[in-house]
Amino acid sequence: MTQQTRCTYCGAQDLEPGFLDDPRGSGATKWIAGRLERGPLGGARRLGRLRREVHALRCTTCGHLELFALRE
Numbered sequence: 001m002t003q004q005t006r007c008t009y010c011g012a013q014d015l016e017p018g019f020l021d022d023p024r025g026s027g028a029t030k031w032i033a034g035r036l037e038r039g040p041l042g043g044a045r046r047l048g049r050l051r052r053e054v055h056a057l058r059c060t061t062c063g064h065l066e067l068f069a070l071r072e
């Protein structure tokens, strides 16, 4: 992925892989399909929704992040 990917902000090709941490420590933030809906306690409804791990590539020239929601 990194060899064919360019920074959409500055056009540089040197993108550094990483991920977005989450407060519960699962190791990666997830992308959840569909509009955000909240349950009675205020948490986001996730049940039965398609989910993908978010992969973050950081441009080493300008720091811009490119995010990809890939299959797990």
Ligand SMILES: [Zn+2]
Residues within 6 Å of the ligand: 007, 008, 009, 010, 011, 012, 059, 060, 061, 062, 063, 064
């Ligand atoms: Zn850049």
